[in-house]
Amino acid sequence: MSLPVETRRITDVLKAKAGLIGGWPAHIFRDSVLTFAEWDRQADEIAGGLAAAGLGVGDRLAIAMSMEHPFAIPIVSVAAMRVGAIACPVNMRLSRPELREYSTLLEPRFAITDKPDQIFDIKFERIWTVDEMPRDLSSLPDQSAFDPSGDAVIVGTSGTTGRPKGVVLSHRDFMNRIADPMRIPTRSSATIHSLPFTGYGGFIGQCVRPILDGAASLTNYPFDVEELLRLIGEHRPVALHLVPTMFRLLLDHPDTEGADMSSVRLIFSGSAPLAHDTIVRAMKLWPHIRIRNPYAMSEGGFSTTAVTPEQLAKPGCVGAMQPNMEIRDENGKPAGQGVVGEIYGKAPDKPRRYWNDPESSGKAWVDGWTRSGDLGYVDADGDLILTGRAKELIIRGGYNIAPIEIEDVLHANPAVKDAAVVGVAHDVLGEDVGAAVSLLRGANITPEELVEWCRERLASNKVPRTIVILDALPVNQNAKILKREIQPIVEKAANEDRAKRHARKPGGVAAP
Secondary structure, eight states, X not given: OOOSSOOSSHHHHHHHHHHHHTTSEEEEETTEEEEHHHHHHHHHHHHHHHXXXXXXXXXXXXXXXXXXXXXXXXXXXHHHHTTTOEEEEOOTTSOHHHHHHHHHHHOOSEEEESOHHHHTTSOOSEEEEGGGOOOOGGGOOOGGGSOTTSEEEEEEOOOSSSSOOEEEEEHHHHHTTOSOTTOOOOTTOOEEEOOOTTSHHHIIXXXXXXXXXXXXXXXXXXXXXXXXXXXXXXXXXXXXXXXXXXXXXXXXSTTTTTSOOTTOOEEEEOSSOOOHHHHHHHHHHOTTSEEEEEEEOTTTSOEEEEOSHHHHTSTTEEEEOOTTEEEEXXXXXXXXXXXXXXXXEOOSSSOOOBTTOXXXXXXXXXXXXXXXXXXXXXXXXXXXXEEEEGGGOEEETTEEEOHHHHHHHHXXXXXXXXXXXXXXXXXXXXXXXXXXXXXXXXXXOOHHHHHHHHHTTSOGGGSOSEEEEOSSOOBOTTOXXXXXXXXXXXXXXXXXXXXXXXXXSGGGOOOO
């Protein structure tokens, strides 16, 4: 079978898929289907309309749309690329000041949106609503004229610890992921997900994934366990793509144990380390399902994945250390086996960059290597064990403490839904250990009981002195817990606890 077009860019691969499997579903949302042929046709029409309006090579198009329109985002993204422009999916959960800041960074000429009230005060040459997108097939540019290595997309980083940045992905980034453009999967190779298309995992893993491998992407957004189970029963997918919080909600739902999961062969859980008790529970409940806990990052272009039962059984393990990855110490030198250091990686192509931010790019990419900001070590089996984020490392009385170890212990408590461990300022120790948790519905446990739970399972210096119970932990669009919002809450509680201890201590001196 010959390809209907030459595949130089990801947009060409969609054209090829439309010719080979045009009637197959590419995206499914609720009761609606977007086929490969319809995706390709609408992308051509809108690309022509954008070209006629003046969008050109290197221009940025803000795709300021919510997941209420999960078909429009992939269609418009391809349309932007087909005029040589750069697609910029924008997280519409950002605050208005954050949207203005991100727009100032990207400087997009035009915008297409389903939330015009949220961007009315941002300067664009023109704004179209999702119902009024420009269409002019006669103005579609010649696709062979575009650079096959040109910039394709700018995706915003999650912003869990700071302001959003834009990571630039090229067409070559996407093409490096396609082993064979002619590969046609079975119709049952669908994946169900609940990821927003505005982040790296959602955009690469689901928005354009049908182009990469020809399999349908089913959107369950916002995430709902009952809807997820219904979709599994109706569409019989081969894979689920969840983040750790969603994975735990699925396991905790009363209907899950009796659900027919026989079609599911893979569960991918990315964006954050997977709690060890989640893996243990899932492997026991679904022995036929392979769990994948991949490690990757928007900036990197490198990855590894825990795949074997032995790897999954190790807390913090994300798979075998890869040849294009290194552990380095604080001086940037390679660290020995078992020594915790920062994870570096090298992309197969040229390093990525942050858009319009050379200072941050210079810090993140060093001599062709990407600094992850994550800490880990290589064990005796050659596996990479994550220990946390470098910025999240707690230094208590001179001892380094990785939050992930304490979070695993808290997650193992049957009352705990989510947990986040943070460092709080301390006059004597420098930093102390604090935590915030949310509880499962109907669960009842006190902070003191959780402290005792930790004391029985952790070294004394790792036990959180303060634990705050919240109704829910704040998360970003990818369901990553926002520790920057939790830290001041826990620190305030820690100061109050210290004041109480100070008042009780004879002579008014608080114990450290």
